[in-house]
Amino acid sequence: MTVTPHETTKASRTADIPFLLKTAFINALIALVLFSLMIGIRTEAGSDGQLTYWTRFGDLASIVAAVFGGSIVIELLRQWIGPTGAEKLVPPAVQSGISFIGHYLAPALLIFTLLVPVIFYNQRYILDLAILVLTYVMLGWGLNVVVGLAGLLDLGYVAFYAVGAYSYGLLATSFGWSFWICLPLAGILAAFWGVLLGFPVLRLRGDYLAIVTLAFGEIIRLVIINWQDLTGGPNGVSGIPRPTFFGIPLDNSDDGLAAKLGIEYSPTHRIVFLFYLILALALLTNWVTIRLRRLPIGRAWEALREDEVACRALGINTTTTKLTAFATGAMFGGFAGAFFATRQGFISPESFTFQESALVLAIVVLGGMGSQLGVALAALTMIGGFELFRSLENYRMLVFGMAMVLIMIWRPRGIIGHRAPTVYLTKAQAISSDLVKEGHG
């Protein structure tokens, strides 16, 4: 029974060479039409302002040939991987692989992360990059609650990041409150705004929800730009105090931590401290999310993603369930924002554009919606990978984009698309991504 479909695909694989060529030809034709004007003809204003143009048919031909070859390669890859979504059960080999990864990859990654400041102590660039990656891991985990668990597509997540950053920035500069007092406040304020956003979007689904959350992100940014008295407008907030080691500053002074410990001062101390701070915050996010998933509220979020009508029939208050998801996600965004403010020492509206929301959402989608490990890996790939291609200069975006496309062809539901059950009787079995719904928003 199970062998038959496998054999037919194998048979059709060899018989499909004309189909392969036809697909490649059509793609090449589309490329020809598109690029004939974009690449084939180059126009420029001449010295006297007249239009000069010249043709680049050689480049055009090579591009079209590349598309032709590329579509054959992609089609072959697709056939080699096999039809996606054909198998409803996760195959045993993958199951054991997943449990192996689940058992060893996550702890190994965690141990490595803990050791990063030790290994790369003298490489400031890598430490800064690691802090950036961890910030996005935390943002990804925060957004994962809203998008991955509750299935509510939120395109304005950066708003909560901004609320957290400005909460800390303004409270610290105006009242001189310490980071450790402002951090919970930033989270609470962001959660409050999360609930405020939640109310109007409760009845919205799908595209409509996405548009309203997108608008919310922009509104927050525009308010920050225009409310000059409070936020300093486009000039931002500067002179935000650096974090202290529970009251002991990490500087060169006599009261500094280095002097108290009797070791030589180094600016790296602060970087290492920031590293462990964001790691602790990210791990807190992870721990809380994992626990919440196993609590009734987490199961209700996932049930909401699966079927909202059934939730109502079971007596689950969908309104509060959605609002708690928004609030929880926003709270973690607020924490991350407060960290961002204390790390940068300066914040301005430019840091909170839609691009940030899109990046965090891309991390969640790429990682596999709902998977904590997947989101961490995706943040590493997206932020770290982007830096990795820095040597490619102008082609960086191109190579990066191609890598993304390949990953999405290979794993359309993200790096870790399967779902781990929250409770089991005898054995926890991974649930195939084909069965898990993406939510209605």
Added chain:
Amino acid sequence: MSGEPILSVEQLTMRFGGIVAVQDLSFAAERKKITALIGPNGAGKTTVFNCITGFYKPSGGAIRLTHDDSRQIALERLNDFRIAKQAKVARTFQNIRLFPGMTALENLMVAQHNALMRASGFTFLGLIGVPTYRDAEKQAIALATDWLKRINLLDRADDAAGNLAYGDQRRLEIARAMCTGPALLCLDEPAAGLNARESAALSELLLSIRNELGTSILLIEHDMSVVMEISDHIVVMDHGVKIAEGSPRAVRDDPKVIAAYLGTDEEEAVAVMESGS
């Protein structure tokens, strides 16, 4: 009869624009009995269900639920989730609505949401792992396990609900509704798409729910063998109005019912009607 009926529907009317789906419908469902609502396609049965379970707000009439402690609840005034939470009315759907990406066990755990929510101190106590919540969760798992045993799905407890066979999904949906601890269980065509053996197992399950747990059941069903076997009382609807009501035997012999519903052979139905009148 022992006290008041658990559910009494009085002059229920439901209009969608100009279309009258249900017109002045009145009936009652006895406590600890199985009441069936039958009728041809488009008779308005599911509309009645949606009014009772709060998915529609009736245009007119009253739906009253009387609990064991003679507490009365006007269902037409409650909306969506409150009917399940406060009035303890659970329902299943004509097209199965399980959570396909969650395991069978998880489906039954979600059904116990409100009880577990209270036990977890609205998440805050559960987050820090207080022992009372852990005990409550253990009890919830025990209840779920008990139901999985009853519906014969214990060995599939950790499988995704979407991977179960159709008949298993139907039974799981009933178990999920029962895990909410309902006073009244509303089933929308539970035997649809089941084969003869699965239908027989379903009848047995529903009878055990009535006899052992004393839960009142209201069901819509097309499968006459199931309806005639398990129902204590049958209400027949056609075109939004009640055309007959009574015991299975009485309904089966009612010429109006035969004409409207059971009379698959038109000439025979006419003949029966003429001989009856």
